[in-house]
Amino acid sequence: MQTIPMTVRGADLLRKELTELKTVTRPKIVSDIAVAREHGDLKENAEYHAAREQQGFCEGRIQEIEAKLSNVQIIDVTKMPNTGKVIFGTTVTIVNVETDVEVKYQIVGDDEASIKDNRISVNSPIARGLIGKQADDAVNIETPKGTVEYEIIEVEYI
Incomplete structure (x- = not known):
């Protein structure tokens, strides 16, 4: 995989977003899923499906940022x-x-x-x-x- 050029500022912003996703967003989604599960039947549970979809987006973004940061070339x-x-x-x-x-x-x-x-x-x-x-x-x-x-x-x- 080729390196991704990035400024110091750009790399810092991605690291901050990654930390936010892992420490705030991901735990909130897990909590939302747990709450939605308590509502019973998962087939008809819109909150559950919305939370699961959100979880998919969150995990995808985490993987994308981690991949970019692993191939980053910071240019200052x-x-x-x-x-x-x-x-x-x-x-x-x-x-x-x-x-x-x-x-x-x-x-x-x-x-x-x-x-x-x-x-x-x-x-x-x-x-x-x-x-x-x-x-x-x-x-x-x-x-x-x-x-x-x-x-x-x-x-x-x-």
Whole structure:
């Protein structure tokens, strides 16, 4: 299995979610199942079936997180010298050459991506176009609306 790149923050968030699932969510579901069983006939017991379904989702998510964490490669750009190159984990400020709109993105792993928090997946078209480039480079990114030209304003290792 291949390694999964992740920032320190992303790995911490997954570990917290795993702890929450194991120490809070899982025991609550077990308790819900026990309570539902006391209601008698399991064939007609909606609470029991809902709790069992919830248990399946919970256990699946625990396995998924454990698998990711076992193959994680944590990349901490704050401990690297800033070469000015765009790499996984860097924060990049770009400007749309045509519209002059400036945007700042951090390039992160798939699990961490959140467009509302300006964190984009390393596998996104924008990130793929930026990786390996540096400040003052012009980059053409293929978007659904066609090719957009951006200029890289700043590359931060924060």
